[in-house]
Amino acid sequence: GCGSKGTDSKPAAGGAAATSSKKGEKFNIGMVTDIGGVNDKSFNQSAWEGLKQIEKDTGAKVKYLQSKGDADFVPNLNQFVKDNYNLTWGIGFLMGDAVKTVAAQNPKSQFAIIDNVVEAPNVESVTFAEHEGSYLAGVVAGLTTKTNKIGFVGGLDIPVIKRFEAGFKAGVAAVNPNAKVTINYTGAFDKPDLGKVAAATIYNDGADIIFHAAGATGNGVFNEAKDRLKAGKKVWVIGVDKDQSLEFGDDVTLTSMMKRVDQAVIRVTNDAIDGKFQAGKIVTLGLKEDGVGLPETSSKNVAPDVLKKVQEYKDKIVKGEIKVPDK
Amino acid sequence: MDFLRVMGELVNTTLVFSTALIFTALGGIYSERSGVVNIGLEGLMVSGAFAAAVATHGAEQAGLTGLAPWLGLLAAMIFGTLFSLIHAAASVTFKADQVVSGVVINFLAAGMTLYLVKLLYDGSGQTETLGAVFSKVEIPVLSSIPFLGEALFKAYPTTYLALILVAVTYYVLFKTPFGLRLRSVGEHPSAAATMGIRVSRYRYIGVMLSGALAGLGGATITLTTTSNFSHNTISGQGFIALAAMIFGKWHPVGVLGAAIFFGLSQALRNFVQLFDFSKNVPAEFLYMLPYILTILVLAGAVGRAVPPSSLGEPYDPGKR
Amino acid sequence: MRSAETMVELRGITKRFPGITANDAISFKLAKGEIHALLGENGAGKSTLMNILFGLYQPDEGEIWVKGSKEAITSPQKAIELGIGMVHQHFKLVQPFTVTENIILGSEPRKGAAIDYKSAQSKVSSLSEQYGLSVDPKAKIQDISVGMQQRVEILKTLYRGADILIFDEPTAVLTPQEIQELMEILRKLAGEGKSIILITHKLKEIMALADTVTIIRRGKVIDTVSVAETNPQQLAEKMVGRSVIFEVAKKKAEPGSAVLSVKGLTATGNRGNLALNGLSLEVRKGEILGLAGVDGNGQSELIEALTGLRQVQSGEIRLNGTQLTNATPRAISESGLSHIPEDRHKHGLVLDFTMSENMVLETYYNPKFSKGMFLNAEAIDKHAEKLIREFDVRTPSIYNKARSLSGGNQQKAIIARELDKAPDVLIAAQPTRGLDVGAIEFVHKKLIEARDQGKAVLLISFELDEIRNVSDRIAVIYEGQIVGEVLPENTNDEELGLLMAGSARAGKGGQS
Amino acid sequence: MNKLIKIMTKESALVPVTAIVMGLLFGALVMLAGGYNPITAYTALVGKVFGNPYDFGETIREITPLILTGLSVAFAFRTGLFNIGAEGQFIAGMTGATLIGVKLDLPWFIHAPLAIVVGALLGGLWGALAGYLKAKRGVNEVITTIMLNWIALFLSNYILNQFLLQPGQQRSVMIHDSASISIGWLSELMSNARMHWGTLIAMAATAVFYIILWKTKQGYELRAVGLNPDAARYAGMNVSGSVIKAMFIGGVFAGLAGVVEVLGVFHYEVVMAASPGYGFDGIAVSLLGGNNPIGVVLAAILFGSLTYGSAGMSFAADVPPEIIRVVIGSVIFFVAAHGIVRYVLKPVYAKRKKEEAA
Ligand SMILES: Nc1ncnc2c1ncn2[C@@H]1O[C@H](COP(=O)(O)OP(=O)(O)OP(=O)(O)O)[C@@H](O)[C@H]1O
Numbered sequence A: 001g002c003g004s005k006g007t008d009s010k011p012a013a014g015g016a017a018a019t020s021s022k023k024g025e026k027f028n029i030g031m032v033t034d035i036g037g038v039n040d041k042s043f044n045q046s047a048w049e050g051l052k053q054i055e056k057d058t059g060a061k062v063k064y065l066q067s068k069g070d071a072d073f074v075p076n077l078n079q080f081v082k083d084n085y086n087l088t089w090g091i092g093f094l095m096g097d098a099v100k101t102v103a104a105q106n107p108k109s110q111f112a113i114i115d116n117v118v119e120a121p122n123v124e125s126v127t128f129a130e131h132e133g134s135y136l137a138g139v140v141a142g143l144t145t146k147t148n149k150i151g152f153v154g155g156l157d158i159p160v161i162k163r164f165e166a167g168f169k170a171g172v173a174a175v176n177p178n179a180k181v182t183i184n185y186t187g188a189f190d191k192p193d194l195g196k197v198a199a200a201t202i203y204n205d206g207a208d209i210i211f212h213a214a215g216a217t218g219n220g221v222f223n224e225a226k227d228r229l230k231a232g233k234k235v236w237v238i239g240v241d242k243d244q245s246l247e248f249g250d251d252v253t254l255t256s257m258m259k260r261v262d263q264a265v266i267r268v269t270n271d272a273i274d275g276k277f278q279a280g281k282i283v284t285l286g287l288k289e290d291g292v293g294l295p296e297t298s299s300k301n302v303a304p305d306v307l308k309k310v311q312e313y314k315d316k317i318v319k320g321e322i323k324v325p326d327k
Numbered sequence B: 001m002d003f004l005r006v007m008g009e010l011v012n013t014t015l016v017f018s019t020a021l022i023f024t025a026l027g028g029i030y031s032e033r034s035g036v037v038n039i040g041l042e043g044l045m046v047s048g049a050f051a052a053a054v055a056t057h058g059a060e061q062a063g064l065t066g067l068a069p070w071l072g073l074l075a076a077m078i079f080g081t082l083f084s085l086i087h088a089a090a091s092v093t094f095k096a097d098q099v100v101s102g103v104v105i106n107f108l109a110a111g112m113t114l115y116l117v118k119l120l121y122d123g124s125g126q127t128e129t130l131g132a133v134f135s136k137v138e139i140p141v142l143s144s145i146p147f148l149g150e151a152l153f154k155a156y157p158t159t160y161l162a163l164i165l166v167a168v169t170y171y172v173l174f175k176t177p178f179g180l181r182l183r184s185v186g187e188h189p190s191a192a193a194t195m196g197i198r199v200s201r202y203r204y205i206g207v208m209l210s211g212a213l214a215g216l217g218g219a220t221i222t223l224t225t226t227s228n229f230s231h232n233t234i235s236g237q238g239f240i241a242l243a244a245m246i247f248g249k250w251h252p253v254g255v256l257g258a259a260i261f262f263g264l265s266q267a268l269r270n271f272v273q274l275f276d277f278s279k280n281v282p283a284e285f286l287y288m289l290p291y292i293l294t295i296l297v298l299a300g301a302v303g304r305a306v307p308p309s310s311l312g313e314p315y316d317p318g319k320r
Numbered sequence C: 001m002r003s004a005e006t007m008v009e010l011r012g013i014t015k016r017f018p019g020i021t022a023n024d025a026i027s028f029k030l031a032k033g034e035i036h037a038l039l040g041e042n043g044a045g046k047s048t049l050m051n052i053l054f055g056l057y058q059p060d061e062g063e064i065w066v067k068g069s070k071e072a073i074t075s076p077q078k079a080i081e082l083g084i085g086m087v088h089q090h091f092k093l094v095q096p097f098t099v100t101e102n103i104i105l106g107s108e109p110r111k112g113a114a115i116d117y118k119s120a121q122s123k124v125s126s127l128s129e130q131y132g133l134s135v136d137p138k139a140k141i142q143d144i145s146v147g148m149q150q151r152v153e154i155l156k157t158l159y160r161g162a163d164i165l166i167f168d169e170p171t172a173v174l175t176p177q178e179i180q181e182l183m184e185i186l187r188k189l190a191g192e193g194k195s196i197i198l199i200t201h202k203l204k205e206i207m208a209l210a211d212t213v214t215i216i217r218r219g220k221v222i223d224t225v226s227v228a229e230t231n232p233q234q235l236a237e238k239m240v241g242r243s244v245i246f247e248v249a250k251k252k253a254e255p256g257s258a259v260l261s262v263k264g265l266t267a268t269g270n271r272g273n274l275a276l277n278g279l280s281l282e283v284r285k286g287e288i289l290g291l292a293g294v295d296g297n298g299q300s301e302l303i304e305a306l307t308g309l310r311q312v313q314s315g316e317i318r319l320n321g322t323q324l325t326n327a328t329p330r331a332i333s334e335s336g337l338s339h340i341p342e343d344r345h346k347h348g349l350v351l352d353f354t355m356s357e358n359m360v361l362e363t364y365y366n367p368k369f370s371k372g373m374f375l376n377a378e379a380i381d382k383h384a385e386k387l388i389r390e391f392d393v394r395t396p397s398i399y400n401k402a403r404s405l406s407g408g409n410q411q412k413a414i415i416a417r418e419l420d421k422a423p424d425v426l427i428a429a430q431p432t433r434g435l436d437v438g439a440i441e442f443v444h445k446k447l448i449e450a451r452d453q454g455k456a457v458l459l460i461s462f463e464l465d466e467i468r469n470v471s472d473r474i475a476v477i478y479e480g481q482i483v484g485e486v487l488p489e490n491t492n493d494e495e496l497g498l499l500m501a502g503s504a505r506a507g508k509g510g511q512s
Numbered sequence D: 001m002n003k004l005i006k007i008m009t010k011e012s013a014l015v016p017v018t019a020i021v022m023g024l025l026f027g028a029l030v031m032l033a034g035g036y037n038p039i040t041a042y043t044a045l046v047g048k049v050f051g052n053p054y055d056f057g058e059t060i061r062e063i064t065p066l067i068l069t070g071l072s073v074a075f076a077f078r079t080g081l082f083n084i085g086a087e088g089q090f091i092a093g094m095t096g097a098t099l100i101g102v103k104l105d106l107p108w109f110i111h112a113p114l115a116i117v118v119g120a121l122l123g124g125l126w127g128a129l130a131g132y133l134k135a136k137r138g139v140n141e142v143i144t145t146i147m148l149n150w151i152a153l154f155l156s157n158y159i160l161n162q163f164l165l166q167p168g169q170q171r172s173v174m175i176h177d178s179a180s181i182s183i184g185w186l187s188e189l190m191s192n193a194r195m196h197w198g199t200l201i202a203m204a205a206t207a208v209f210y211i212i213l214w215k216t217k218q219g220y221e222l223r224a225v226g227l228n229p230d231a232a233r234y235a236g237m238n239v240s241g242s243v244i245k246a247m248f249i250g251g252v253f254a255g256l257a258g259v260v261e262v263l264g265v266f267h268y269e270v271v272m273a274a275s276p277g278y279g280f281d282g283i284a285v286s287l288l289g290g291n292n293p294i295g296v297v298l299a300a301i302l303f304g305s306l307t308y309g310s311a312g313m314s315f316a317a318d319v320p321p322e323i324i325r326v327v328i329g330s331v332i333f334f335v336a337a338h339g340i341v342r343y344v345l346k347p348v349y350a351k352r353k354k355e356e357a358a
């Protein structure tokens, strides 16, 4: 995936390649994805890339199970528990209840979850302050727009996505009070056709930048932007979760609001391998922790003075001078 | 907001949504007019979407950028046709229940294509993102006419192709010997047989044409919307096309109207979000809009659709 | 009989179906220009034999010779090539297609890639003129009468240049006028040198039309005789193997008071036409009222109105004095009306139900057959056993599906069910259509028995013989009205024919 | 044992069993072509289903809703209707159960039954809506049920968001324990597998299906309408009423499937981005089971086991789980196109005939 060749993601090719001297040799790490699977070009993929990195670095054995539906979460987690995996990851907001249940039933096993909070003595929860990163995306958009019309395309109208929207709007408002943000929720994370038409509608209405937080639905936003580019009309997309310019190219990607799921996974897993697993802890990764933020590649398309502004706002948020709204 | 322009865009968006439905529902007509129920349209679309992604990607790699999406369409037609042979064999040769056989198509397509994607793309759940996809073609001069230009003359090549195929299908079904025979086989196979027409052959052809056209429908989505193929590239469009075929009374022009209606109601829900009053309407109700509209229109519409009389009945010359 | 060239010769044809030998070493010869009738009871194997000749079935044994050479007729296509055409017992016409489309289907004239409808239509027109088969080339089959449909069937074969024509029970669904016309056509075709095989249950037609007749019983040829040398009585005996009475013995009716009375009934037909136009009639206790008329003059609509299947615009229907206008079918049935429907497969039976289930189609909910919300299977089965015994319905068991019975036995089962409801009024619509003489005899006997028990019977039929033999009084329907009433003993075919054709004339002596 | 073999080689059993074997073989071929070892894969699949009490229990959990949605589709089929709407009826059932489970607080012996009844009724109403449109307005039920599926999805999301949402979560508040139909002791016995009374409800529904259709007056009417609506009208039955009733009863079955998932498995309902798919699988189950209640149960067992077991396949043999859809699809194919199976079985029949003759 990700346009890059050789992403070795054949399920659990095993840690056989690891040399014997590595620290994670006898350490097994499982990961349960939601329906998207490890190639969703989104957080599941990011998390899996993190684990592959761990495998490479430490020689630990990593494996994932893809869920075919909500009902699969629990048995999939249990599969790892029953196979005595040392750490099992639940990836995504939706896994919250499943992780909670299985953790309670298996107090001796260790779990970690991304994007949701599970209060249990054997679970470490990692969440992200998406609103903080989105605020910076808003700053970029507010300062870059020429039409003073900006769009936001969301997936489902749910709390996580609301955080994106709230932060983004606040960021735009902070630097460009005249800019109007058009909000469109498509009602789906897996419908590029809806994303595409939503984008077309917003661009037609005069917007020149759209920020999407809509998973695969957002692919449609990129496709629409590319379409317009081919027809000679320059418009921008702000990507989400990963540096989407790598996937969709610099000519339409202004910047991306990155969630460093991979980094979080690596950090927590490394801790666990080192015996320093912070069970019961809830970690929120914001700008301060570099859990969210804009990628290096932003400099290609975002003007230097805008980037400077971004840095200013980032500092203020990190220092706590600005409190970014999350709904 | 410039009203004319907005209306033009609304029509334009409608056509974007309608195109895949037109192809697929036209395919459904060929199959069902020959007497073979085809609820496998969804699966046939999946197979087409898959083949288009793979072939276009391959062509792209081979450096055939301009030709790539066209090759994708061709591959989708071929693959869709091959896939539909399963349906034809089961329901024509082996006289299986046609609904069951259609369900089989849906299952096999869903499983097989993803499995192949994983094999072809190194375990990945989707194909590579395609660069060489279709983009909208502006027809010179015509596209600058106010309203009409925006509405009709800035569209994907596939949209034009779909509209042409509506006319072609009409001609084939109602003007040519082939069409007469195909329809006779769907209405009264034993009558056709006593006139020396080979019922099975025509049913095979009907089903295969549905495979080719549904394949085109699926390819349209890959090549104009998603730019890749994954497990949710086709999620329900085949069933909507089935609905469009019934709503359109198994007639190409009716199907065109029905597909445009479904496209319009999808497009509307996006346009509504541009207006401020929509903020007071819960989003979920906007999402429901297309489907509620459909039911209301159908419930208000007069006249029942009459399917081909022998639809769903395997032809058994020995049966009385 | 001429000793002309042999067109078709079947030698020792045997065809077996699971459990039955439908054709048992049948040999048969058809001469040029001859009309050769095939006669036999229901299920004797006539259709099977013809289906073999037309390439629809393959024989297990035997040879087929056509025009002097041995042929393997593997498909209808092959039969058509050999000049064989068949008009099937159940028409093989595509309802939503036009007459022309049905005729040219499979060998369409072309102009470029498209069908050349113009030349097709002119061909059809000239053919129909040549043989006196008038049709409207542009009309859809679903909009034309049965008689016209049959002409289309004949034109189909002529269009393909057939000179051997097979007709499987062509008159079963025709009105007397249409039958007359068809007989003319057949004579004309034979006169032009075509050879014709005619399957019919009607001895009168054989006597009037055929040159030769072959009688089949249980798959075997019993005899082949020249029509000139035989008579109906002899034919019937050969066919069933016993003597047959043609005139139904009945004593004179003793009608009582009117049970069913219909006044000024108006209703529209399926196509919005005025199908019933102020129709009035009365059926009295203990009489059979025969309703004669040409198909399409409101008979079907009248039956539907009487049984609650069609809403009427005005007028009233009373049964024993109770208002039943626009009542539900169930309410009507419960008030004492039984109905032997015209189309036994469409209305009379659920073909995929067992016989047992079919015998309680209208009464399953009665306390007799149910307990609370549940069915009483035992009672239902017993009931079915009883009816099947009493009415001699031939079925292996009450658990066989209705589909597996022959037409005659299906009809017997329906009659059993309807009479068992002990109705005050019995409506019998085309009750003997397609049945052989033995079965017809049985049905007529049952109708008269019902009358003798004091029931009021309304008999609707296109068969004038049936109407005249069975009815006590005859009413003629024309364009949704009763145009005349006559007594069977005081009338003849000619008078009835005139009334049915709408020559408005008050019936004489109908008001006894 | 001999008797068993006889039963198994009877044609009625032989054909489906052979079809299943052929489906599995085809799946094996596809695996081989993809470079996977089918023997390892199938071993893992069987191991996953029967390997330990937990997975066995979870397999039953997987099978349960499939029985109910299968019955739903089958019931409509019996009345001549094609219910593609089990999906929407399932969601309606979930939502009804959640509403009662969350909003009311009652003693368990009222609460759970009430939640079940309300969910079932909502599912039934959702089905009846399509039935009504068919009966009274002549709208093809295939179209309406497809549309109603989407409407159910969004309507349920609306209700969840508006009235039932757990703050900060993407799901409803948990239902009260009194509404739960989980069986605690059984789950404990089965190492925490999510066992619930819904399985019993599904079995009961199977019996009810059979009794309604073949033992009651109502069922007699429904079947008559399904087989020949003209004759049913002639016989004084209320055809449009039957259509509505059949869709209602079918909807109740699908609604119950949703109910047991909420009350027995999840204890909440999530805001869904897409339909869960049990209704569509129900079509396959119903057809595989020949629209016959026992057949539906057997088909659901097969379908559910293969689906659940596929996780074991990907865990132990690294086979992509998608392959299981191919297997299920080809099993259905061979069951439907039994001509092929009979052809394959010809030698067996021939042999048997010889034996019988001897
Ligand atoms: N397709 C079939 N399958 C099984 N048996 C058949 C089939 N067709 C005919 N038969 C058998 O062949 C016998 C002859 O049937 P056939 O239709 O030829 O009778 P028929 O003489 O035409 O009767 P009728 O006067 O009622 O038209 C029947 O008794 C029936 O058992």
Ligand SMILES: Nc1ncnc2c1ncn2[C@@H]1O[C@H](COP(=O)(O)OP(=O)(O)OP(=O)(O)O)[C@@H](O)[C@H]1O
Residues within 6 Å of the ligand: B319, B320, C042, C043, C047, C403, C404, C405, C406, C407, C408, C433, C434, C435
């Ligand atoms: N599918 C079938 N399988 C076995 N036997 C059949 C089948 N269809 C018809 N038969 C047999 O064929 C014989 C004649 O049937 P057929 O339907 O020709 O009756 P019929 O008197 O000609 O009725 P009708 O003229 O009203 O159609 C019956 O004995 C019946 O048992």
Ligand SMILES: [Mg+2]
Residues within 6 Å of the ligand: C046, C047, C048, C089, C168
């Ligand atoms: Mg016959």
Ligand SMILES: [Mg+2]
Residues within 6 Å of the ligand: C042, C089, C169, C407, C434, C435
């Ligand atoms: Mg007959």
